[in-house]
């Protein structure tokens with residue numbers, strides 16, 4: 078079925094309601110004096126807990142950080158989205174796909190999708206089949222998986238180590 | 250037909266060859282002492298001319314700029330991808346989709362796709378049905394349109410003006 | 422006295438010890454499989470509480486976020502660094518300088534300073550005379566104020582509103 | 594003498610005039626429909642040639658690129674700011690400080706300084722004693738060296754290789 082959909086395949090109604098409430102509420106923490114475009118984000122963790130984020134802008138526009146990335150950085154700091162048991166050698170991949178069941182995003186307009194930079198940031202921490210729920214101001218939403226929003230992604234497995242690349246580079 | 254494809258729908262063989270040659274060659278301008286991952290990019294303009302880019306890294310990793318974005322900034326500066334005749338009021342949208350026929354990207358490995366941040370940057374200047382050609386070190390390639398790589402994009406039309414958003418915000 | 426200094430002018434010994442402990446400890450939350458360069462950061466709030474951050478990298482290097490910025494986004498979300506009582510009209514400036522007494526940064530080497538992008542991000546939320554304490558792996562440190570690290574800064578007061586700029590632009 | 598100064602120590606009058614003309618003129622290439630804050634930049638190379646840049650914004654504000662960085666990426670692509678003769682092993686440092694005699698920045702207001710992110714990007718390619726000339730709309734200017742704008746910088750020599758850091762990290 079083509080994205081976006083108007084229903085979630087992975088969330089039950091109470092989970093969706095929780096994500097909506099927190100995504101919309103998170104907009105209140107937005108620091109967006111330049112665009113006035115408030116964005117709230119919320120991560121639903123497998124244990125039912127929530128981590129929120131909001132966009133934080135800067136006088137130098139490129140220095141600001143979107144809501145989705147703020148939510149994920151918080152979750153990483155709180156130990157909720159990184160594989161703790163991974164061997165150090167595996168850490169590069171071990172962090173993937175752990176601890177994010179779904180990600181909600183809410184705006185003051187009819188709805189918006191994560192920008193490409195956020196899709197890329199999310200890629201490192203959320204499974205490709207994880208759902209992203211995009212809420213409008215009225216709570217209406219659309220749903221797409223990360224794979225649908227970032228197909229053919231450039232992920233950790235696309236990038237050999239700096240040392241491996243140096244060998245390859247020298248052979249060119 | 251599902252992306253990626255192994256052929257281009259929009260380019261003739263000589264155009265594809267031109268894009269490949271320039272994308273691969275552009276890797277030589279890469280400044281990538283941190284990842285050692287050289288990336289070259291090339292824009293094919295409607296008039297048959299080419300603008301190239303390469304990734305330029307920084308000791309503070311987030312400050313570096315990818316090859317695709319370097320190519321586009323150069324093309325903007327050279328007046329090749331922005332609608333010159335647009336009224337100032339229309340400039341926000343007038344720049345879209347003008348002057349990029351296809352974008353090539355080349356790496357030292359078997360091939361890689363543009364990161365999400367670049368897909369977002371490209372979105373502002375390339376038509377959604379424009380093709381992105383992803384070349385591996387041996388010249389083999391895969392093809393996908395921007396729409397396929399960045400579906401449900403957050404573009405200029407997703408963002409009301411700062412002034413409009415201020416009115417909306419005050420009503421919340 | 423020229424920066425950096427080897428002592429803090431604003432912190433008492435217990436505060437400095439607290440900042441050191443948390444900055445060094447925060448490195449354990451670092452997700453840095455690409456650089457392997459772990460960075461921890463800690464904010465000391467006026468009430469004596471601490472908010473920490475660590476660097477979070479991405480396969481697309483420019484998409485990663487430094488430790489200092491992670492710490493500040495968390496503090497913003499927790500309501501610790503933004504002026505709550507500011508009028509909406511004043512919010513642009515009201516957020517400045519509230520809630521950050523000092524910022525600590527710790528690395529695995531002999532010490533390092535915040536990158537320019539972080540200095541710019543911090544600028545929006547920390548007073549210019551606030552101290553940044555840069556810790557090496559052994560706990561030794563150097564001190565400089567934000568003003569010393571980012572003189573002649575481009576801050577919120579450097580940027581007229583988008584609407585004001587439009588008027589100015591039309592007169593050029 | 595304290596920064597900023599109202600005169601250049603390194604440029605002769607014709608050089609300064611050239612930099613002013615090109616910095617102000619480059620604003621015309623700005624794509625800034627979101628901030629309406631046009632910025633132009635110009636690099637003066639040792640051979641007397643000029644490379645220009647302008648800010649290029651994006652609907653997702655953090656994805657845009659400032660004028661100073663656009664100018665430098667162009668110069669890198671044109672082979673003007675990177676040490677060509679450096680050994681591959683030295684490339685990390687060899688690129689530094691070559692080919693930029695001075696950098697000009699011009700805005701539509703009374704003058705503005707480069708943001709911290711740009712200071713960091715410039716750091717990789719310009720000598721620390723290189724001058725940055727900040728022009729206002731009327732051509733008046735202020736001058737500061739990169740060292741003055743980004744003291745205690747985090748540069749290439751602050752960052753051991755990923756492989757070295759891995760060894761250090763394992764010993765923690």
Ligand SMILES: [Zn+2]
Nearest residue numbers: 143192194195
């Ligand atoms: Zn985003």
Ligand SMILES: [Zn+2]
Nearest residue numbers: 315364366367
């Ligand atoms: Zn990219």
Ligand SMILES: [Zn+2]
Nearest residue numbers: 487536538539
């Ligand atoms: Zn930083």
Ligand SMILES: [Zn+2]
Nearest residue numbers: 659708710711
């Ligand atoms: Zn900048």
